[in-house]
Amino acid sequence: MPTIVKMPKWGLTMTVGTVTGWLREEGEEVSAGDPLLTVETEKAVNDVEAPADGVLVKIIAQTGEEVPVSAPVAVIAAPGESISEDDLAKLVASAAPQATSQAGTDGATRTAPREARKPARDASGRINASPAARKRAQELGIDLATVEATGPGGRITSDDVERAAAERDADPSPREERVALADGREIFALRAGPGNAPKLVFLHGLGGSISTWQMVLGELAAQYRLAAFDLPGHGQSDKRPPADTDYSVPGLAAAIGEAIASLGHKQAIVIGHSLGGAVALQLALSQPDLVRGLVLVNSAGLGEEIAAELLALMSGEPGRDTARKLLELFFADQRLVVDRGIEEMAQNQLAEGAWEAQRAVASAAFADGRQSLDVLQRLAEVSVPVRIVWGAQDRVIPLAHAISAAQTLPDATLRILPTIGHVPQVEAASALATEIDRFARGLG
Amino acid sequence: MVATATATRQMTYAEAINEAMRIAMRQDPTVVLMGEDVAGGAMVDHLGNEDAWGGPMGVTKGLVQEFGRNRILDTPITEAGFIGAAVGAAATGLRPIAELMFVDFFGCCMDQIFDQGAKLRYMFGGKAKCPVVIRTMIGAGVNAAGQHSGCHYSVFTHMPGIKTVVPSTPADAKGLLLSAIRDDDLVMFFENKVLYAMKGEVPEGDEGIPLGKADIKREGSDVTIVAISRMVHQSLAAARMLEADGIDVEVIDPRTLSPLDEDAILSSVAKTHHLVIVDEDNPRCSCATDIAAMVADKGFDLLDAPIKMVTAPHTPVPFSPPLEQAYVPSPERIAEAVRSIL
Numbered sequence: 001m002p003t004i005v006k007m008p009k010w011g012l013t014m015t016v017g018t019v020t021g022w023l024r025e026e027g028e029e030v031s032a033g034d035p036l037l038t039v040e041t042e043k044a045v046n047d048v049e050a051p052a053d054g055v056l057v058k059i060i061a062q063t064g065e066e067v068p069v070s071a072p073v074a075v076i077a078a079p080g081e082s083i084s085e086d087d088l089a090k091l092v093a094s095a096a097p098q099a100t101s102q103a104g105t106d107g108a109t110r111t112a113p114r115e116a117r118k119p120a121r122d123a124s125g126r127i128n129a130s131p132a133a134r135k136r137a138q139e140l141g142i143d144l145a146t147v148e149a150t151g152p153g154g155r156i157t158s159d160d161v162e163r164a165a166a167e168r169d170a171d172p173s174p175r176e177e178r179v180a181l182a183d184g185r186e187i188f189a190l191r192a193g194p195g196n197a198p199k200l201v202f203l204h205g206l207g208g209s210i211s212t213w214q215m216v217l218g219e220l221a222a223q224y225r226l227a228a229f230d231l232p233g234h235g236q237s238d239k240r241p242p243a244d245t246d247y248s249v250p251g252l253a254a255a256i257g258e259a260i261a262s263l264g265h266k267q268a269i270v271i272g273h274s275l276g277g278a279v280a281l282q283l284a285l286s287q288p289d290l291v292r293g294l295v296l297v298n299s300a301g302l303g304e305e306i307a308a309e310l311l312a313l314m315s316g317e318p319g320r321d322t323a324r325k326l327l328e329l330f331f332a333d334q335r336l337v338v339d340r341g342i343e344e345m346a347q348n349q350l351a352e353g354a355w356e357a358q359r360a361v362a363s364a365a366f367a368d369g370r371q372s373l374d375v376l377q378r379l380a381e382v383s384v385p386v387r388i389v390w391g392a393q394d395r396v397i398p399l400a401h402a403i404s405a406a407q408t409l410p411d412a413t414l415r416i417l418p419t420i421g422h423v424p425q426v427e428a429a430s431a432l433a434t435e436i437d438r439f440a441r442g443l444g
Numbered sequence: 445m446v447a448t449a450t451a452t453r454q455m456t457y458a459e460a461i462n463e464a465m466r467i468a469m470r471q472d473p474t475v476v477l478m479g480e481d482v483a484g485g486a487m488v489d490h491l492g493n494e495d496a497w498g499g500p501m502g503v504t505k506g507l508v509q510e511f512g513r514n515r516i517l518d519t520p521i522t523e524a525g526f527i528g529a530a531v532g533a534a535a536t537g538l539r540p541i542a543e544l545m546f547v548d549f550f551g552c553c554m555d556q557i558f559d560q561g562a563k564l565r566y567m568f569g570g571k572a573k574c575p576v577v578i579r580t581m582i583g584a585g586v587n588a589a590g591q592h593s594g595c596h597y598s599v600f601t602h603m604p605g606i607k608t609v610v611p612s613t614p615a616d617a618k619g620l621l622l623s624a625i626r627d628d629d630l631v632m633f634f635e636n637k638v639l640y641a642m643k644g645e646v647p648e649g650d651e652g653i654p655l656g657k658a659d660i661k662r663e664g665s666d667v668t669i670v671a672i673s674r675m676v677h678q679s680l681a682a683a684r685m686l687e688a689d690g691i692d693v694e695v696i697d698p699r700t701l702s703p704l705d706e707d708a709i710l711s712s713v714a715k716t717h718h719l720v721i722v723d724e725d726n727p728r729c730s731c732a733t734d735i736a737a738m739v740a741d742k743g744f745d746l747l748d749a750p751i752k753m754v755t756a757p758h759t760p761v762p763f764s765p766p767l768e769q770a771y772v773p774s775p776e777r778i779a780e781a782v783r784s785i786l
Binding site: 152155 | 717744745746747748749784785786
């Protein structure tokens with residue numbers, strides 16, 4: 001039985017990848033796990049590994065070709081198997097991805113009070129929009145050029161902007177956004193899921209990014225409205241110098257709270273991992289109207305201990321070596337420390353301003369080798385329901401924190417994942433997604 | 445609004461004004477009324493105690509019989525004289541009500557109003573006050589020609605030191621006049637002559653309506669109409685016409701122009717994002733332009749359309765009945781203005 005090698009989907013938003021080189025040739029024997037080719041996406045270059053043992057009988061996508069996610073790039077014949085050219089052609093044809101209809105093009109109903117049309121523009125190209133429409137568009141992050149006008153003379157009204165925002169928010173397809181804060185910083189967000197579904201917010205840990213959640217997001221995007229954020233100084237969010245930026249946990253929570261409010265994503269269940277859990281706790285304390293509940297995943301903010309090894313690595317040099325050591329510390333199963341993950345984390349650290357910002361976050365949160373967080377003293381004040389999920393093999397934050405917090409927090413339940421390390425969203429994505437789903441359903 | 449049910453009685457706008465004066469005069473012996481024909485010659489010995497008109501429209505009818513000629517004073521046809529007397533009496537301890545028969549006559553007594561009464565408190569460093577009410581008739585629509593039909597409340601609203609009151613219903617007329625009489629500043633109280641015969645439910649008792657508090661005469665979500673005096677009723681008629689087209693109009697009656705309830709107007713525009721101002725006064729430097737400027741300044745980001753003003757033209761009131769009818773903003777013109785911005 002031949003195996004089709006397909007263009008992988010690395011992340012919720014990846015739609016195509018470009019083949020940048022083949023590492024093996026047609027006719028060569030390959031083993032499962034061998035790097036076969038390199039693929040470039042908008043964000044990174046990575047290897048695609050052979051999914052099975054056998055012979056690389058056919059390279060379908062040549063170097064330089066852009067290939068949609070899930071489309072075939074190669075065929076591997078099982079050891080000893082021979083395939084005719086005809087069969088190969090049929091196999092390739094049948095493996096092509098089915099065209100799917102674009103969401104929102106049919107069946108969508110909209111009730112405009114008048115005939116909607118393109119907004120009028122004056123000679124200089126300025127769009128005719130009412131003052132109220134301009135203000136609302138700014139608040140909601142709507143580009144007036146994309147709004148259909150129903151006002152007299154082709155003027156965009158505030159209702160038109162509201163309608164455009166509602167349509168945008170109802171669009172379940174994943175979308176990346178940059179949310180502008182009042183101080184000019186931009187927070188990178190990934191949103192997906194049906195607009196009317198219960199809301200979830202995802203906050204990654206120190207040195208992480210949205211991509212840590214990719215597998216969990218994929219499992220929940222059909223039933224929930226998701227918003228995952230890169231914390232300030234991380235991923236694709238702005239990384240201002242620490243001298244003029246508040247990188248403390250309360251500072252991060254204020255920025256994320258503003259971004260949540262700006263997206264109209266209030267009353268969300270906030271899922272926070274590690275340091276992101278401390279940010280989630282802070283948010284529940286300082287802006288409780290934003291938070292419906294908390295899921296704290298191997299979270300900071302629940303006790304004082306923190307691995308000295310983590311802090312030592314954070315005070316070293318950024319790059320692949322530090323990234324690899326961090327991942328070795330994070331994962332219980334060392335097979336998860338793969339090149340792709342190391343490369344991604346290294347890129348995250350090496351982005352301009354990132355390492356300084358992330359070190360500022362670490363030194364603000366973990367002064368003197370301990371978790372020095374205000375939230376520690378205020379756990380009894382957390383008024384929303386909390387689900388604690390903990391990989392018991394965590395070598396960064398001890399399981400004891402989860403157990404004591406489950407007592408201290410007024411409304412908390414605990415789920416322990418016995419064989420998992422510090423990063424359940426990667427090590428046990430399905431189990432974590434199930435926990436989040438159960439918790440959300442329990443809140444109704 | 446008010447939790448306790450207040451007993452009401454049906455009466456006309458003129459009767460409500462009469463009742464307010466009667467209540468105030470019963471409660472406060474310093475309240476006096478003076479003006480041309482306010483007693484109508486009644487209670488004069490050689491004329492006998494005949495029923496008299498009580499002003500040209502009968503608004504003060506019966507007051508002289510209850511309060512006597514010392515408190516209800518017929519004056520010569522000398523606006524400068526009796527308005528000046530009222531301002532002086534106010535400065536020295538009385539609470540006079542002076543009746544300036546038609547507002548169009550204000551030129552005869554403007555020094556007494558503007559340069560004396562309105563500035564009294566200011567010129568004496570707050571040690572003097574001027575609790576006078578000048579009641580006056582406004583409005584076109586009764587073929588009284590150009591010298592008896594103007595509105596001109598805009599002129600007085602422009603001037604610091606004067607409060608300007610423009611009641612549109614019997615209940616507002618009574619409550620606002622009670623507050624005006626009790627107020628320690630010069631108040632111009634503009635009675636629209638077309639409304640005198642209008643009937644409405646009026647609360648019993650002596651409760652005043654605070655000056656500076658607008659009233660929502662009709663709640664709606666699509667467009668705010670700010671309408672002054674009789675224009676409230678023209679606007680309510682326009683709202684009924686527009687309702688048939690599915691347009692939901694909110695009608696705000698500011699009730700007083702100075703002070704102006706800016707918050708009420710802005711919060712209505714915040715809801716509807718559309719504003720039409722309906723004013724029977726002349727359009728230049730008017731209350732309509734004042735309200736439009738205020739909203740453009742403080743509520744720019746609330747607006748989805750230009751502010752529209754429906755006003756009289758920039759002319760005196762014509763005597764010709766068809767022209768006079770065309771002069772006053774009609775429900776049709778108001779509805780057209782609303783449609784033009786939606």
